[in-house]
Amino acid sequence: MKRIAVFPGSFDPITRGHQNVVERAVTLFDEIIVAIGHNTTKQTMFPLEKRMEWIKATFSHLPNVKTDVYEGLTVEYCKKFKANYLLRGLRNGGDFEFERTIAHMNKALLAPLETVLLFTDPEYASVHSTVIREILKNNGDVSQFVPVQILGDLLPR
Amino acid sequence: MKRIAVFPGSFDPITRGHQNVVERAVTLFDEIIVAIGHNTTKQTMFPLEKRMEWIKATFSHLPNVKTDVYEGLTVEYCKKFKANYLLRGLRNGGDFEFERTIAHMNKALLAPLETVLLFTDPEYASVHSTVIREILKNNGDVSQFVPVQILGDLLPR
Amino acid sequence: MKRIAVFPGSFDPITRGHQNVVERAVTLFDEIIVAIGHNTTKQTMFPLEKRMEWIKATFSHLPNVKTDVYEGLTVEYCKKFKANYLLRGLRNGGDFEFERTIAHMNKALLAPLETVLLFTDPEYASVHSTVIREILKNNGDVSQFVPVQILGDLLPR
Amino acid sequence: MKRIAVFPGSFDPITRGHQNVVERAVTLFDEIIVAIGHNTTKQTMFPLEKRMEWIKATFSHLPNVKTDVYEGLTVEYCKKFKANYLLRGLRNGGDFEFERTIAHMNKALLAPLETVLLFTDPEYASVHSTVIREILKNNGDVSQFVPVQILGDLLPR
Amino acid sequence: MKRIAVFPGSFDPITRGHQNVVERAVTLFDEIIVAIGHNTTKQTMFPLEKRMEWIKATFSHLPNVKTDVYEGLTVEYCKKFKANYLLRGLRNGGDFEFERTIAHMNKALLAPLETVLLFTDPEYASVHSTVIREILKNNGDVSQFVPVQILGDLLPR
Amino acid sequence: MKRIAVFPGSFDPITRGHQNVVERAVTLFDEIIVAIGHNTTKQTMFPLEKRMEWIKATFSHLPNVKTDVYEGLTVEYCKKFKANYLLRGLRNGGDFEFERTIAHMNKALLAPLETVLLFTDPEYASVHSTVIREILKNNGDVSQFVPVQILGDLLPR
Numbered sequence: 001m002k003r004i005a006v007f008p009g010s011f012d013p014i015t016r017g018h019q020n021v022v023e024r025a026v027t028l029f030d031e032i033i034v035a036i037g038h039n040t041t042k043q044t045m046f047p048l049e050k051r052m053e054w055i056k057a058t059f060s061h062l063p064n065v066k067t068d069v070y071e072g073l074t075v076e077y078c079k080k081f082k083a084n085y086l087l088r089g090l091r092n093g094g095d096f097e098f099e100r101t102i103a104h105m106n107k108a109l110l111a112p113l114e115t116v117l118l119f120t121d122p123e124y125a126s127v128h129s130t131v132i133r134e135i136l137k138n139n140g141d142v143s144q145f146v147p148v149q150i151l152g153d154l155l156p157r
Numbered sequence: 158m159k160r161i162a163v164f165p166g167s168f169d170p171i172t173r174g175h176q177n178v179v180e181r182a183v184t185l186f187d188e189i190i191v192a193i194g195h196n197t198t199k200q201t202m203f204p205l206e207k208r209m210e211w212i213k214a215t216f217s218h219l220p221n222v223k224t225d226v227y228e229g230l231t232v233e234y235c236k237k238f239k240a241n242y243l244l245r246g247l248r249n250g251g252d253f254e255f256e257r258t259i260a261h262m263n264k265a266l267l268a269p270l271e272t273v274l275l276f277t278d279p280e281y282a283s284v285h286s287t288v289i290r291e292i293l294k295n296n297g298d299v300s301q302f303v304p305v306q307i308l309g310d311l312l313p314r
Numbered sequence: 315m316k317r318i319a320v321f322p323g324s325f326d327p328i329t330r331g332h333q334n335v336v337e338r339a340v341t342l343f344d345e346i347i348v349a350i351g352h353n354t355t356k357q358t359m360f361p362l363e364k365r366m367e368w369i370k371a372t373f374s375h376l377p378n379v380k381t382d383v384y385e386g387l388t389v390e391y392c393k394k395f396k397a398n399y400l401l402r403g404l405r406n407g408g409d410f411e412f413e414r415t416i417a418h419m420n421k422a423l424l425a426p427l428e429t430v431l432l433f434t435d436p437e438y439a440s441v442h443s444t445v446i447r448e449i450l451k452n453n454g455d456v457s458q459f460v461p462v463q464i465l466g467d468l469l470p471r
Numbered sequence: 472m473k474r475i476a477v478f479p480g481s482f483d484p485i486t487r488g489h490q491n492v493v494e495r496a497v498t499l500f501d502e503i504i505v506a507i508g509h510n511t512t513k514q515t516m517f518p519l520e521k522r523m524e525w526i527k528a529t530f531s532h533l534p535n536v537k538t539d540v541y542e543g544l545t546v547e548y549c550k551k552f553k554a555n556y557l558l559r560g561l562r563n564g565g566d567f568e569f570e571r572t573i574a575h576m577n578k579a580l581l582a583p584l585e586t587v588l589l590f591t592d593p594e595y596a597s598v599h600s601t602v603i604r605e606i607l608k609n610n611g612d613v614s615q616f617v618p619v620q621i622l623g624d625l626l627p628r
Numbered sequence: 629m630k631r632i633a634v635f636p637g638s639f640d641p642i643t644r645g646h647q648n649v650v651e652r653a654v655t656l657f658d659e660i661i662v663a664i665g666h667n668t669t670k671q672t673m674f675p676l677e678k679r680m681e682w683i684k685a686t687f688s689h690l691p692n693v694k695t696d697v698y699e700g701l702t703v704e705y706c707k708k709f710k711a712n713y714l715l716r717g718l719r720n721g722g723d724f725e726f727e728r729t730i731a732h733m734n735k736a737l738l739a740p741l742e743t744v745l746l747f748t749d750p751e752y753a754s755v756h757s758t759v760i761r762e763i764l765k766n767n768g769d770v771s772q773f774v775p776v777q778i779l780g781d782l783l784p785r
Numbered sequence: 786m787k788r789i790a791v792f793p794g795s796f797d798p799i800t801r802g803h804q805n806v807v808e809r810a811v812t813l814f815d816e817i818i819v820a821i822g823h824n825t826t827k828q829t830m831f832p833l834e835k836r837m838e839w840i841k842a843t844f845s846h847l848p849n850v851k852t853d854v855y856e857g858l859t860v861e862y863c864k865k866f867k868a869n870y871l872l873r874g875l876r877n878g879g880d881f882e883f884e885r886t887i888a889h890m891n892k893a894l895l896a897p898l899e900t901v902l903l904f905t906d907p908e909y910a911s912v913h914s915t916v917i918r919e920i921l922k923n924n925g926d927v928s929q930f931v932p933v934q935i936l937g938d939l940l941p942r
Contacts, residue, residue, distance in 0.1 A: 003656065024742055028631065028656070028713070072295045085656070090745070093878040094568040096724045097251040103747050104283035108301050109292070114652055117718070117745040119728050121735075122907040126575035135580070138543045144579050160342065181428055185317065185342070185399070229609045242342070247431070250721040253410045254565040257433050261597035264435075265615050266606070271338055274404070274431040276414050278421075279750040386766045407564040408882040411722040418754035422772050423763070436593040440889035449894070452857045458893050474813065495899055499788065499813070499870070556813070561902070567881045571904050578906075585809055588875070588902040590885050592892075700923045725879040732911035736929050737920070 005029040005085035005116065008037050008074050011051045012044045013154070015132060017124040019058050019147045021089035024118055026062055032087060034059065035077060036069045045133045050153075058147040075110040084112055089120040091127075162186040162242035162273065165194050165231050168208045169201040170311070172289060174281040176215050176304045178246035181275055183219055189244060191216065192234060193226045202290045207310075215304040232267040243272040248282040319343040319399035319430065322351050322388050325365045326358045327468070329446060331438040333372050333461045335403035338432055340376055346401060348373065349391060350383045359447045364467075372461040389424040400429040405439040476500040476556035476587065479508050479545050482522045483515040484625070486603060488595040490529055490618045492560035495589055497533055503558060505530065506548060507540045516604045521624075529618040546581040557586040562596045633657040633713035633744065636665050636702050639679045640672040641782070643760060645752040647686055647775045649717035652746055654690055660715060662687065663705060664697045673761045678781075685777040703738040714743040719753045790814040790870040790901065793822050793859050796836045797829040798939070800917060802909040804843055804932045806874035809903055811847055817872060819844065820862060821854045830918045835938075843932040860895040871900040876910045 007022055011034070022032055034055050038048055046054075052067055059065040070077040078086065086106065088099050103115035119125075127145045135142050139156050146154055164179055168191070179189055191212050195205055203211075209224055216222040227234040235243065243263065245256050260272035276282075284302045292299050296313050303311055321336055325348070336346055348369050352362055360368075366381055373379040384391040392400065400420065402413055417429035433439075441459045449456050453470050460468055478493055482505070493503055505526050509519055517525075523538055530536040541548040549557065557577065559570050574586035590596075598616045606613050610627050617625055635650055639662070650660055662683050666676055674682075680695055687693040698705040706714065714734065716727050731743035747753075755773045763770050767784050774782055792807055796819070807817055819840050823833055831839075837852055844850040855862040863871065871891065873884050888900035904910075912930045920927050924941050931939055 001655065027629065028742070028744065073292065073297050076295070076297070090724070090728070092568045092571070093250070093564070093721055093724055096718070096721055097249045100249070100718070100747050101283045101285060101288065104750055105285075105288050105292075105302070107749075108283075109297065114656070114746065116656065117747070118742065119731050119745070122732055122910060125907060126572045126579075128572060128576075131572065131576050135544060135576075138547070140544050140547070140580065145576070158341065184315065185428070185430065230606060230611050233609070233611070247410070247414070250407055250410055250564070253404070253407055254563045257404070257563070258597045258599060258602065260433050261436055262599075262602050262606075262616070265597075266611065271342070271432060273342065274433070275428065276417050276431070279418055279753060282750060387763060387768050390766070390768070406882045406885070407721070407878070411720045414720070415754045415756060415759065419756075419759050419763075419773070422754075423768065436596060439593060440886045440893075442886060442890075445886065445890050449858060449890075452861070454858050454861070454894065459890070472812065498786065499899070499901065561881070561885070564878055564881055567875070567878055571875070574904050575907055585813070585903060587813065588904070589899060590888050590902070593889055701920060701925050704923070704925070721878070725877050728877070729911045729913060729916065733913075733916050733920075733930070736911075737925065 002031065003029045003085065004031045004033065004081065004083040005087040006074065006078050006081070006083045007032055007034045007087040010044060011036055011055055012046055012129055013051060013132065013146060013150065014054050014058055015124070015127045015129055015145055016147060017089060017091065017120050017127040020121050020124045021087065021118050022059065022065060023062070025087050026065065029064070029085065029087070031064050031066065033066045033068050033081065033083065037074065038069050038071050045136070054150040054153070057149040073109070075106050075113060078113055079110060084114065086113060086115040088115055088117050090117050091120045091125045159188065160186045160242065161188045161190065161238065161240040162244040163231065163235050163238070163240045164189055164191045164244040167201060168193055168212055169203055169286055170208060170289065170303060170307065171211050171215055172281070172284045172286055172302055173304060174246060174248065174277050174284040177278050177281045178244065178275050179216065179222060180219070182244050183222065186221070186242065186244070188221050188223060190223045190225050190238065190240065194231065195226050195228050202293070211307040211310070214306040230266070232263050232270060235270055236267055241269055241271065243270060245272055245274050246277045247274050248277045316345065317343045317399065318345045318347065318395065318397040319401040320388065320392050320395070320397045321346055321348045321401040324358060325350055325369055326360055326443055327365060327446065327460060327464065328368050328372055329441045329443055329459055330461060331403060331405065331434050331441040334435050334438045335401065335432050336373065336379060337376070339401050340379065343378070343399065343401070345378050345380065347380045347382050347395065347397065351388065352383050352385050359450070368464040368467070371463040387423070389420050389427060392427055393424060398426055398428065400427060402429055402431050403434040404431050405434045473502065474500045474556065475502045475504065475552065475554040476558040477545065477549050477552070477554045478503055478505045478558040481515060482507055482526055483517055483600055484522060484603065484617060484621065485525050485529055486595070486598045486600055486616055487618060488560060488562065488591050488598040491592050491595045492558065492589050493530065493536060494533070496558050497536065500535070500556065500558070502535050502537060504537045504539050504552065504554065508545065509540050509542050516607070525621040525624070528620040544580070546577050546584060549584055550581060555583055555585065557584060559586055559588050560591045561588050562591045630659065631657045631713065632659045632661065632709065632711040633715040634702065634706050634709070634711045635660055635662045635715040638672060638757070639664055639683055640674055640757055641679060641760065641774060641778065642682050642686055643752070643755045643757055643773055644775060645717060645719065645748050645755040648749050648752045649715065649746050650687060650693060651690070653715050654693065657692070657713065657715070659692050659694060661694045661696050661709065661711065665702060666697050666699050673764070682778040682781070686775040701737070703734050703741060706741055707738060712740055712742065714741060716743055716745050717748040718745050719748045787816065788814045788870065789816045789818065789866065789868040790872040791859065791863050791866070791868045792817055792819045792872040795829060796821055796840055797831055797914055798836060798917065798931060798935065799839050799843055800912045800914055800930055801932060802874060802876065802905050802912040805906050805909045806872065806903050807844060807850060808847070810872050811850065814849070814870065814872070816849050816851060818851045818853050818866065818868065822859060823854050823856050830921070839935040839938070842934040858894070860891050860898060863898055864895060869897055869899065871898060873900055873902050874905045875902050876905045
């Protein structure tokens with residue numbers, strides 16, 4: 001059976017932390033789908049198209065990494081695409097409690113779905129999209145925190 | 158002196174985790190008041206009447222569990238009803254820090270008020286109202302997470 | 315049914331943290347048994363008799379607090395004395411994980427046994443028997459950390 | 472080189488926890504700037520002028536504590552005023568993860584900037600501005616949580 | 629390239645938590661080696677042969693789960709058997725900090741070695757070998773905590 | 786008044802984490818004393834003289850960093866040398882709880898003594914002396930974890 005993992009998130013924007021986790025997991029799965037959970041009622045800093053374009057640019061060198069968008073529950077998306085794994089990065093103790101809650105509830109909803117975790121490498125463990133957006137709003141320099149592939153779009157003006 | 162405990166919350170909706178904590182605490186106190194903290198400026202998914210009805214249905218078999226609504230500070234409510242205890246469930250490390258802060262501030266406000274804690278049983282420790290609401294918004298199945306007594310109202314259509 | 319709680323520990327020595335938790339729980343239960351878990355293979359700083367004497371001195375003003383010693387599993391002791399509750403204090407996040415593990419395993423071993431927790435009051439939340447012993451070994455002053463009732467035995471020489 | 476620390480926050484309102492950290496750090500630095508991070512899009516309970524006035528009143532007896540307001544990134548403000556240190560208080564495990572993330576991102580943005588931390592003293596470790604605002608909204612008594620210097624403005628009416 | 633994972637531990641004895649993690653990971657890897665880290669200077673409750681026999685009995689139905697023993701560093705063992713993954717279970721926040729430290733140090737020692745984590749399922753998250761040994765020493769019943777395959781050896785006499 | 790900090794530990798051996806914290810704190814204090822807490826009853830891997838020599842080698846380029854040894858309580862040592870500060874590094878959430886306990890107890894013992902904390906930089910946050918000793922016992926390579934100044938003594942044979 002093909003090992004298909006979904007790496008869900010809002011990627012507003014994608015960070016070096018996201019990149020780090022996916023690149024290290026790429027040989028573990030036959031296919032990784034980086035899937036933007038789209039929610040029409042939740043506001044994001046960057047439009048869906050831009051976020052998708054950035055994910056594609058970041059992983060263009062990895063043929064078994066796909067990019068997609070979904071609405072609704074993550075478990076429904078996994079069921080539809082026969083993904084048996086959710087891939088998640090763990091940065092710190094705060095992530096831990098949140099991820100465990102979500103993993104347990106997802107498994108209760110869809111029994112065979114396993115959440116597979118990697119610790120984010122130390123140099124990226126403090127990178128949060130929320131802080132990146134804050135820096136960008138203040139016209140600061142986020143070049144250390146986002147993939148080099150998307151830097152052209154995010155340099156301070 | 159009667160041992161009266163208040164179990165405060167927004168119960169939007171009541172979960173099996175709430176149910177688990179109250180049912181296990183029921184012999185420890187002479188009376189438990191499940192009290193909905195009502196805040197006119199905070200939006201909830203379910204109307205106050207529905208939330209109250211669900212709590213009543215969940216505990217209808219327990220004569221010493223009462224249901225109530227209050228506005229304002231929890232400590233004021235406790236003082237008014239001569240409740241000497243606050244009952245709270247602890248699910249995980251995230252709850253811990255939050256609950257301790259609230260317990261210490263409540264005790265500073267009303268000295269004899271003690272917060273009594275039970276660990277939520279493991280099978281309910283990942284159940285959060287926030288996630289339940291998210292599932293319901295996406296028309297998912299929350300039947301494992303809410304009391305059987307209220308399932309009729311919450312089944313996916 | 316009588317509400318009987320066991321407050322187990324090695325009490326080597328009893329601290330103001332222990333005292334704080336028991337004194338605040340004293341109206342919640344009909345009887346609290348402060349029970350020294352005795353383990354002939356584990357070395358303690360103070361002999362069993364001394365530790366017991368100190369607990370008795372600390373709670374001599376509280377008629378419903380008993381002192382006892384037990385060997386073997388805590389759950390067996392609780393069963394024997396028909397204690398339905400274990401009382402424990404929570405100081406910090408480190409305590410939390412440990413206490414939850416023990417509480418869940420104890421409940422698995424003896425189903426109706428509930429662990430009831432109080433947050434140690436802030437001024438005692440950093441008091442650990444281990445550190446007290448370290449201070450005593452170096453002839454330091456532990457008078458802020460142990461009950462005033464036992465100070466006479468523990469003043470620096 | 473002068474040791475200048477910035478103590479950033481929204482101080483909505485200043486608490487005894489803030490006061491505790493600054494007063495204890497006052498001999499460690501040659502100058503501490505208590506700096507209100509002002510954000511025109513974020514709503515606060517108290518106007519900027521009031522928050523500033525309260526900080527000034529709290530530290531009026533400490534000549535090397537200055538008060539200021541800034542917009543934009545904290546690191547930019549530090550650079551402008553040649554502050555090499557950020558001063559922060561640590562209350563609990565929740566603070567820890569947040570503060571570490573911010574400290575690491577700030578250092579990545581401005582290499583010589585070091586975040587220096589003190590543990591908030593135990594009696595103030597549960598004081599949160601968020602809870603103070605909640606109490607004030609309900610016309611409760613916050614006199615134990617805010618500096619005595621500003622009590623006159625915050626007593627329940 | 630074959631996906632080979634090492635699941636290292638002392639398994640003194642193997643628990644339902646260990647069993648749970650391996651059984652759920654079995655389709656993720658082509659081979660899982662449950663490897664007892666043997667240390668002649670560290671005392672265990674059960675002899676190496678018994679621990680090995682129990683692991684084999686637990687996973688006898690899973691052809692791609694192997695059992696082995698190693699001395700020395702885990703990374704050296706992984707290198708020797710061309711294992712690119714370490715498999716670990718995460719039970720709670722305490723595990724989290726420990727596992728992250730070990731994972732980061734292991735990766736520093738052997739760059740391509742990735743630690744892959746699963747959250748232990750909630751019903752096993754409080755099962756610790758240390759507590760099991762404590763129960764066994766007191767002739768208690770561990771039948772809920774160890775694999776059914778090894779129960780015959782561990783029933784209370 | 787001179788700002789004197791004590792950086793206490795067993796340094797068995799000194800790590801890049803220790804080095805990182807002291808080097809970053811060096812401009813904050815007028816003098817930092819790296820002080821080995823010597824305990825004749827506690828066994829260490831390396832003799833006192835070696836540990837001291839390594840600390841000296843690590844900080845030989847920093848004139849205001851001194852090396853010393855003490856027996857007994859850290860607070861007594863601080864009092865004797867008029868050190869008003871204890872310097873400590875925070876690596877992770879596990880450190881946090883331990884350090885806070887020690888800091889609060891030390892302050893209770895010696896009121897003006899403040900514990901000043903820096904977050905260990907991310908690349909050193911997983912470096913623990915315990916793990917280094919484990920690697921050394923197995924003749925592994927610790928060159929990434931200890932100061933370059935002492936590498937000559939610790940290379941695998």
